[in-house]
Amino acid sequence: MVVTNRFEERFLEPGSDAKRLYERARKVMPGGNSRTTVYQAPHPPYAARGSGAVIVDTDGQERFDFVNNYTSLIHGHADADINAAVIEQLQWGTAFGMPTESEIKLAELISARVPSVEHVRFTNSGSEAVMMGIKAARAFTGRPKIAKFEGCYHGSYDFVEVSLASTPENWGADDPTSTAYSWGTPQSVLDDVVVLKFNDIESTERLIEQHKHELAAVLMDPMPMRAGLIPAEAAFVQRVRELTKQYGIVLMFDEVVSLRVAYGGAQSLLGVTPDLTSMAKIIGGGFPVGAIGGSAEVMSVFDPSQGYPRAPHGGTFNANPVTMAAGLVAMEKLTPQEFERLDRLGDMVREGIAEAMDGARIPGQVTGRGSLFHIHFHDRPLSDYRSSHLTPEEALKVKRVHRELVGRGVFIPGFLVGNLSTPMDEGEVSAFVSAFADALDAAR
Ligand SMILES: Cc1ncc(COP(=O)(O)O)c(C=O)c1O
Missing domain, CATH: 3.40.640.10 (Type I PLP-dependent aspartate aminotransferase-like (Major domain))
Known part of the structure; x- marks a missing residue:
């Protein structure tokens, strides 16, 4: 799977399966679902299946999953x-x-x-x-x-x-x-x-x-x-x-x-x-x-x-x-060796993200540890909620980059906090970093 090429997101097209499901869902659930987090405007993609590091939506598009049901699927899908x-x-x-x-x-x-x-x-x-x-x-x-x-x-x-x-x-x-x-x-x-x-x-x-x-x-x-x-x-x-x-x-x-x-x-x-x-x-x-x-x-x-x-x-x-x-x-x-491997992959993704921001001369930083990472588009010293709170301009940048990433086959939460799973290796991490570098360019 090539992730750096931007693709049109089928779930947003007028006759998409996701749109049809969402319209059905709205008739029986407020906002069409049972979980605020999974909503996105105008409607979310719907999951069809997942395997290892990949999630597939009902409109047939595959993405590397850096959401992993909000960190719970440390072994990816269908282990x-x-x-x-x-x-x-x-x-x-x-x-x-x-x-x-x-x-x-x-x-x-x-x-x-x-x-x-x-x-x-x-x-x-x-x-x-x-x-x-x-x-x-x-x-x-x-x-x-x-x-x-x-x-x-x-x-x-x-x-x-x-x-x-x-x-x-x-x-x-x-x-x-x-x-x-x-x-x-x-x-x-x-x-x-x-x-x-x-x-x-x-x-x-x-x-x-x-x-x-x-x-x-x-x-x-x-x-x-x-x-x-x-x-x-x-x-x-x-x-x-x-x-x-x-x-x-x-x-x-x-x-x-x-x-x-x-x-x-x-x-x-x-x-x-x-x-x-x-x-x-x-x-x-x-x-x-x-x-x-x-x-x-x-x-x-x-x-x-x-x-x-x-x-x-x-x-x-x-x-x-x-x-x-x-x-x-x-x-x-999850053996100690598996944690060490996730630590190494986590360091790799954090370094790759920091280099991409540097290369694009975009002020930013990345926090996290082990299999968790968070991308910030500012260089304020970070110590707490207030220092990490986004200005409206920063929030807009996050939104744009998020859209570009998802459209390049990288599924990540809207606030750009990603996590790794054990089916991932250097391949998925490099794919993420290339998609991120391209997303930064495109979102300028
Ligand atoms: C730190 C923390 N505590 C508690 C919860 C609540 O867990 P649950 O969604 O399983 O109710 C979450 C969920 O994301 C969390 O991140």
């Missing part, structure tokens, strides 16, 4: 080993009102790999995992508030949506204001969330101290994807760890995405052990999943064996054996 495990499980049943051995196996694997995880419980999504983590922290500490970092995404729970999309008009001159994401968010939710600035030791320290008696948890993504994919500085995380320990606040890492940067997750690279960790995406092998794990002490709030648990946790499909079987194979295939 043969994962499929075999799922097919094997299907014949024995898909969900039971009894626990199964499959969840023990995946729990054993996760607790052996992720430093903070002694005990773990499964959910059906990352949003649920984050929500259960916060409920656990409240139950453990008896305190009502949480602290989170401005602009960081943690799923759909009301409390963690606070200040997700703050703008220069409402984010506050100094300490961040708690802003609503969803219309109708109760004031009480905003009041119960302390918003912090990522990588800013001075203000974080001051705000944690100010609220130390009310804070159940500090929630932190060590490399937040929607806030610039900027890694947390080690000294910053260490200081947050010290403060939370000192004040009896639960430190919770959201590793729903960052678990894919290392065998033991981002926490293993930072050398800081949180009390709780939310996980999802790669641990389900492509199936719906989430998990909350942490110290046996904090996780004991879920324990039903000592009377009614302090934090009751239900879920009809929690730890269903299909997801567990897929997740176990997916995680077993």
